[in-house]
Amino acid sequence: MHAKPQEAIAELRRQIAHLERGSQRRKPLPFGVPHVDEHLPGHGLARGTLHEIIEAGPASEFAGAATLFTAGIAARLKGPVLWCLTRRDLFAPGLLRAGLHPDRVIYVETSHDRDVLPLVEEGLHERGLGAVVGEVTRLGLTASRRLQLAAEASGVTALLLRRWWTVAEKDLTRLPTAASTRWRVAPVESEPLPAPGLGRARWQVDLVRCRGAEPRSWILEACDAKGRLALPANLADRPDPAQVRRAATR
Amino acid sequence: MTVGTTGSRRLIAAADATAFGLGLRIGMPLAQAQALVPELHVCDATPEDDEASLRQLARWAISYSPVVAPDPPDGLWIDIAGADHLLGGEEALLIDLTGRLSDQGIAARAVVADAPGAAWAVARYGKGSVVPSGRTVDAVAPLPVAALRLSPQTLNAMHRLGIERVGQLAAMPRAPMVRRFGKEVALRLDQAMGHAFEPISPLIPQETAIATLTFAEPIARLEDLKQMVRRLSQDLCRKLTQRGEGIRRLDLVVRRVDEKGASLRVGTAKATRDHVHLAKLFDERLPTIDAGFGIEEVALIASRTEPLVEQQTEVSGIAGDDASDADMSRLVDRLGARVGAHRIYRLAPVPTLVPERMARKIPPLSPPTGSVWPETLLRPTRLLDPPEPVVATALLPDHPPAFFIWRKLRHKVAKADGPERITPEWWKGDKRAAARDYYRVETDRGGRFWIFRDAPADQGGRWWLHGLFE
Numbered sequence: 001m002h003a004k005p006q007e008a009i010a011e012l013r014r015q016i017a018h019l020e021r022g023s024q025r026r027k028p029l030p031f032g033v034p035h036v037d038e039h040l041p042g043h044g045l046a047r048g049t050l051h052e053i054i055e056a057g058p059a060s061e062f063a064g065a066a067t068l069f070t071a072g073i074a075a076r077l078k079g080p081v082l083w084c085l086t087r088r089d090l091f092a093p094g095l096l097r098a099g100l101h102p103d104r105v106i107y108v109e110t111s112h113d114r115d116v117l118p119l120v121e122e123g124l125h126e127r128g129l130g131a132v133v134g135e136v137t138r139l140g141l142t143a144s145r146r147l148q149l150a151a152e153a154s155g156v157t158a159l160l161l162r163r164w165w166t167v168a169e170k171d172l173t174r175l176p177t178a179a180s181t182r183w184r185v186a187p188v189e190s191e192p193l194p195a196p197g198l199g200r201a202r203w204q205v206d207l208v209r210c211r212g213a214e215p216r217s218w219i220l221e222a223c224d225a226k227g228r229l230a231l232p233a234n235l236a237d238r239p240d241p242a243q244v245r246r247a248a249t250r
Numbered sequence: 251m252t253v254g255t256t257g258s259r260r261l262i263a264a265a266d267a268t269a270f271g272l273g274l275r276i277g278m279p280l281a282q283a284q285a286l287v288p289e290l291h292v293c294d295a296t297p298e299d300d301e302a303s304l305r306q307l308a309r310w311a312i313s314y315s316p317v318v319a320p321d322p323p324d325g326l327w328i329d330i331a332g333a334d335h336l337l338g339g340e341e342a343l344l345i346d347l348t349g350r351l352s353d354q355g356i357a358a359r360a361v362v363a364d365a366p367g368a369a370w371a372v373a374r375y376g377k378g379s380v381v382p383s384g385r386t387v388d389a390v391a392p393l394p395v396a397a398l399r400l401s402p403q404t405l406n407a408m409h410r411l412g413i414e415r416v417g418q419l420a421a422m423p424r425a426p427m428v429r430r431f432g433k434e435v436a437l438r439l440d441q442a443m444g445h446a447f448e449p450i451s452p453l454i455p456q457e458t459a460i461a462t463l464t465f466a467e468p469i470a471r472l473e474d475l476k477q478m479v480r481r482l483s484q485d486l487c488r489k490l491t492q493r494g495e496g497i498r499r500l501d502l503v504v505r506r507v508d509e510k511g512a513s514l515r516v517g518t519a520k521a522t523r524d525h526v527h528l529a530k531l532f533d534e535r536l537p538t539i540d541a542g543f544g545i546e547e548v549a550l551i552a553s554r555t556e557p558l559v560e561q562q563t564e565v566s567g568i569a570g571d572d573a574s575d576a577d578m579s580r581l582v583d584r585l586g587a588r589v590g591a592h593r594i595y596r597l598a599p600v601p602t603l604v605p606e607r608m609a610r611k612i613p614p615l616s617p618p619t620g621s622v623w624p625e626t627l628l629r630p631t632r633l634l635d636p637p638e639p640v641v642a643t644a645l646l647p648d649h650p651p652a653f654f655i656w657r658k659l660r661h662k663v664a665k666a667d668g669p670e671r672i673t674p675e676w677w678k679g680d681k682r683a684a685a686r687d688y689y690r691v692e693t694d695r696g697g698r699f700w701i702f703r704d705a706p707a708d709q710g711g712r713w714w715l716h717g718l719f720e
Contacts, residue, residue: 059656059697064718067631080578091717092597092609093623094631102609103618106578108585108594119585126581187696187720189664198667198690201698201720222720225625 026155029076032228033220036205040181041212045073048155049180050148052139054162054173054208056186061165062089063135065185065203065222068098070133070159072223075099077157079130082123083107084116086135087163099227104130113137117147124150124158131157137169144177182209188219191232200224202232263295264324267357297323307356314347319450325373327366327450334362344379363389366448367441371397371416386444391417398438404431416442459493459552461485468507468544475504475536475545480529482550487525496521496558502532504539505547512539516587519615520579521556527580531587582614599623603672604680605633605716628667628690630700630717640701642713647706650689654701656715661699666691672702684711690719 028044030037037043045051051073055066067090074081075098083090083105092102108119116136123132124147139160151158160179164170184206193199201222207215221230260280274283284290301322308320314337317329330343337343340362351358363369363381371390372381375397381389390397393416395408408431413419419427419439428436440446461482469475479502490497498521502514516531539545585594597609598619608623623629642654650666668689674680684705692698698719705711 059699059718062632062634062718064630064632064698065720068720071631082581089632089634091605091630091633093599093605093627093629094633094717094719096623096625097629097631101622102597102599103620106582106594106596106614108589110589110593115589119588122584122588123581126578128578129581187698189694189696190692192665196666198665198692198698201692202696203720 029073029157033218033231035231036218036220036229039207039213039216040210045157046180047077047157048151050144050151050158050160050178052160052162052173052177052179052182052209054182054184056184056206060170060186061163063161063163065187065201066161066183068094068223069183069185069203069205070161071095071098071100072227072229073157073159074131074133075101075223075227077130079104079128081105081130082119082126082132084119084123084132084134085109086111086113086116090135097225098223099225117143120158120160121147121150124154124156127154127156129156131159133159133161135161135163137162137164138172139177139179141175141177144179148178148180179209180211181207184208191234200230205229263297264300300324311347314343317450321370321450325370327369329450330362340380363444365441365444366450367399367438368444370399371442386442387420390442391415391420395419398435398442400435400438404435407431459486459489459495459555460549461489462547462549464547465545468546470541470544472537472541475539475541475548476529476533478548479532479536479550480525482548483525483529486550486552487523487528490523490552490555490558493555494557494559495552495555496523497528497552497554498556499552499554500528500531501551501553503549503551504545505549506541507543507546510542514539515553516583517554517591518579519582519586519591519613521558522579522583523558524580527583531583534588579615602675602678603627604675605629605672606635607675607678628719630698630719632718634716634718637702637714637716640713640715642701642703644703648687650691651701651713654691654699654713654715656699661693661695661697663691664694669703684709687711688716 026047028040028042028046030044031040053066053070055063081100081104085107086109088109090107092105095105096102110116110119113136116134117139120132120134120136123129139162144160147158147160162173164173186204186206188202188204190202191199203220203222204217205220206217207213209215219232221232223229262274262276262278262280262283265274265276269287272287274286280292284292301320304320304322304324304326308318308326311318311326311328315328315330315333319327321327330340334340334343337346344360344362348358348360359373361369361373361376361379361381363372364383364386368381368386368390371393372378375393376389378389394414395416395418396405397416398419400408408414408419413422416439419435420443424436437446441448463478463482469478486497497518499515499517502516503511504513505511514532514535516528516535518528518531522528582591582594594614595611596614596616598612598616599621600608600610602608608629612619638656640654640656642651644651648669650668651663653660653662655661666689669687670689671685671687673685674682682704686702686704687706688700688702690698690700699715700717700719701713701715703711703713
């Protein structure tokens with residue numbers, strides 16, 4: 001066998017890199033938030049792979065925050081976006097707030113959840129697309145692997161928005177899939193303004209699963225009109241919010 | 251003469267020259283006709299047979315010109331452009347035509363004119379047989395307005411206003427005329443005057459491209475069928491290349507050993523001659539064909555085609571990096587073959603503030619609209635349609651609620667923005683009368699909701715939840 005364990009590990013790394021060449025070849029999409037980008041392998045969201053986005057808010061069956069998060073990613077990718085859905089609760093003027101222009105989005109709807117994934121796969125075969133968004137409840141290991149391979153082959157990024165309406169369906173989002181990242185987005189209390197009104201929304205963005213990186217969570221400001229996230233001003237460069245709070249009360 | 255039934259009335263549908271001589275007119279009630287002519291011979295009108303005979307006549311008239319179209323109920327259009335010299339000019343052609351028709355016992359009038367509409371008018375209401383080229387207006391102007399192929403209602407309205415002649419109508423200012431009688435009148439007028447082009451649909455359409463395969467040994471396996479569809483599609487595309495056409499709609503017809511058949515139809519969003527792509531469109535639905543004891547014959551029919559010029563679609567080596575002008579038509583076709591073309595769409599902005607109407611569906615390959623909703627509008631990403639009622643309490647009128655109960659959960663409102671008043675658009679048929687006051691609220695847990703009250707509090711306005719923000 002190998003003389004030194006280091007050599008063996010290096011060899012294995014090379015093999016893995018070779019296997020994953022499809023996704024490594026493309027330049028990842030940075031979020032523009034240094035803390036997030038530095039944590040992600042390749043300093044950004046890998047293109048040409050499958051990503052899962054799950055909402056974990058009080059009204060998570062509607063996935064309002066996760067939708068905007070997804071739209072923000074899709075808006076920053078180049079090219080048309082295919083959005084596969086089963087319910088008609090998506091509100092296009094809302095997507096525009098993340099910079100996703102209505103001319104760029106082609107919608108395709110089906111009546112059954114199980115019909116969405118074939119449509120996503122069909123979209124992933126089309127190289128000209130920027131991203132394919134699919135709203136699904138069920139996503140198995142085999143199906144996700146298939147989509148992942150299709151995405152790697154064409155270089156189109158797949159964004160799967162997990163929707164659920166019953167507790168049993170919500171539990172499905174915990175099952176493993178072949179997606180390269182899994183994000184969970186939950187709204188948190190936003191910064192109070194000096195006058196009555198609402199400022200920029202704030203999210204807790206959890207990287208629940210990521211190939212090649214540890215799970216991590218951040219408090220971020222919601223997408224702006226160009227789909228960019230931001231680090232909250234009062235949290236930037238202050239790693240421990242608890243200390244800040246203690247200092248303020250003192 | 252024949253008689254047709256219109257509603258509960260029996261009216262004369264057609265009559266020959268003798269009947270006309272006796273004072274009978276088309277549209278006259280049967281009872282009145284029978285009072286005029288006691289020994290009247292009456293037949294029931296058979297419009298289907300009439301039309302069939304007309305088509306037969308049209309087929310016969312192809313000896314005069316290849317472009318012949320029946321014009322039901324009683325007309326025939328022959329496009330003699332470039333064909334009249336064969337019989338020694340236009341007049342000679344007409345004499346020959348009417349002569350041969352009367353030999354067959356058909357009383358006909360024929361007119362040559364620059365435009366089909368003009369010929370129609372002069373043949374029925376005018377005199378002479380050849381309207382000289384360029385003199386169409388003079389020939390049509392003195393004719394009664396009935397010569398314009400208008401509906402009886404329109405003719406009645408004109409009659410009431412004293413417009414009897416085409417010339418009178420032509421002299422009227424165009425805009426008020428269209429407003430009063432509708433666009434059709436203007437179109438018919440232009441067609442009769444020869445100002446507007448009027449296509450006639452010829453009896454024999456251009457040959458449809460068909461590719462067929464007949465098997466000595468019936469096939470039943472799906473793989474074989476797929477393979478055959480590939481081959482047929484290749485054949486068909488080769489045929490269409492010669493004709494310079496691309497496919498918009500394709501029908502696959504299979505015939506089984508037991509003489510039963512099945513068919514599949516796919517459409518494309520853009521004319522194409524890509525045989526691989528076209529064959530793929532059937533892949534998804536081929537398994538629905540029941541092969542039974544075997545398939546004997548497969549035919550692929552290009553049922554709708556469009557002119558398509560050859561163009562370079564891809565340059566090898568230069569990948570389509572500029573995705574803005576990427577060709578999405580194939581993707582749209584493939585998706586359309588799966589879910590149906592009407593379920594693929596884009597949403598275009600509509601300039602309105604009523605949320606339910608802010609977007610309208612447009613075909614997925616329409617040119618970019620370029621327009622967007624105003625960016626200052628803060629709209630949710632998910633809209634509940636219809637809005638769900640919530641129990642909410644506001645501390646003061648015109649204030650956002652302090653809390654609300656939605657789906658049995660109590661949400662405490664921490665921050666809010668509003669109100670934004672959206673009034674119903676009664677001119678678009680909105681039934682509801684009340685304006686809505688929308689608030690964007692954030693709960694103490696961070697969730698953001700779009701809720702509205704449908705009337706001021708002192709008028710008993712209720713609260714509704716309409717959308718969810720990030």
